[in-house]
Amino acid sequence: MELRQLNYFIAVAEERHFGRAAKRLHMAQPPLSQQIRQLEEQLGVRLLDRTTRRVDLTAAGQVLLDRGRRIVGEIEALEADVHQVGQGTTGVLRVGFCGSATYGTMPGLVRRAAQLLPGLSLALQGEMLTPAMEEGLRGHTLDAALLRPPVASPGLEHRVVAREPLVVAVPSGGPLDEDGPVAAHELQDQDFVACPPDSVLYRAGTDLCRRAGFQPRIARVAGGTSALLSFVAAGGGVAVVPAGVRAVQLAGVVYRGIEHAPELELAVAWRREDRSALLHRFLDLVADLRPGPGAAP
Numbered sequence: 042m043e044l045r046q047l048n049y050f051i052a053v054a055e056e057r058h059f060g061r062a063a064k065r066l067h068m069a070q071p072p073l074s075q076q077i078r079q080l081e082e083q084l085g086v087r088l089l090d091r092t093t094r095r096v097d098l099t100a101a102g103q104v105l106l107d108r109g110r111r112i113v114g115e116i117e118a119l120e121a122d123v124h125q126v127g128q129g130t131t132g133v134l135r136v137g138f139c140g141s142a143t144y145g146t147m148p149g150l151v152r153r154a155a156q157l158l159p160g161l162s163l164a165l166q167g168e169m170l171t172p173a174m175e176e177g178l179r180g181h182t183l184d185a186a187l188l189r190p191p192v193a194s195p196g197l198e199h200r201v202v203a204r205e206p207l208v209v210a211v212p213s214g215g216p217l218d219e220d221g222p223v224a225a226h227e228l229q230d231q232d233f234v235a236c237p238p239d240s241v242l243y244r245a246g247t248d249l250c251r252r253a254g255f256q257p258r259i260a261r262v263a264g265g266t267s268a269l270l271s272f273v274a275a276g277g278g279v280a281v282v283p284a285g286v287r288a289v290q291l292a293g294v295v296y297r298g299i300e301h302a303p304e305l306e307l308a309v310a311w312r313r314e315d316r317s318a319l320l321h322r323f324l325d326l327v328a329d330l331r332p333g334p335g336a337a338p
Contacts, residue, residue, distance in 0.1 A: 044116065046080045047109045049073055054106045057096045132319045133162045137177055138187040140168040140266030142307060145285020146187060153326055161319065168265035170240045178312055184320055186310045189241035199310035202327055205283040206302040207249060212276045213295045222298035225253035232260035232278035234269050245305055246281035270294055
């Protein structure tokens with residue numbers, strides 16, 4: 042049985058008339074009648090009771106009509122789904138992102154994706170460091186990642202989408218709880234809360250201090266941005282973070298700018314060989330995203 046024959050039969054069964062069915066199918070009646078007879082011969086059953094005035098379904102014909110409608114509907118849905126996936130308008134993308142992007146970038150990105158790519162489902166994994174995201178991309182457990190360059194893995198492409206100056210989060214009520222920016226050397230006597238040593242943010246913070254003439258005193262290491270800010274709020278030290286983190290208003294934490302602060306880049310990364318239309322629609326969407334609060338374009 043061919044799909045074409047099934048569509049012919051459904052038209053005749055629904056119209057209960059060969060002439061009307063032929064008109065609906067934009068074909069002549071004799072070829073339509075011939076196709077239905079061939080279908081009956083192939084199946085070895087009579088599907089229609091024909092009279093001069095109308096066509097009625099046999100019991101076998103009713104079964105074929107009921108099941109045939111479902112089959113045709115499934116095939117049409119399958120064609121539509123395949124077309125949408127091929128055009129990059131629907132599907133699932135697994136996206137990792139660094140902790141600081143949680144606050145300044147990801148909310149706007151998720152809203153924009155929902156508006157412009159309604160068929161896209163984002164499977165998000167946050168609070169990831171750049172090495173872990175590179176591993177996820179190489180191992181095909183991630184399709185894209187919002188990370189802090191540099192990207193060391195061969196086979197990965199990346200595109201810078203935002204730049205954010207560094208700021209310092211300090212405990213409220215402490216010696217640095219003042220208005221205005223702070224000079225980096227003023228942090229010399231403070232305990233620091235830092236991300237793990239293999240993170241880009243850890244290196245940026247320590248480089249900032251070294252250029253100011255001192256080695257930072259790392260009192261605590263936090264696995265993610267939320268934990269880092271919690272330590273600051275508890276009076277455990279100060280933390281150098283990207284400006285986008287200022288979107289988090291946490292009791293006990295005050296943010297101050299840093300004079301002549303360097304900027305951290307935020308980039309989207311993906312596998313070079315990945316030609317998915319959906320991925321590249323997502324990449325274009327990320328490229329058009331406005332930087333989060335405090336970020337520079």
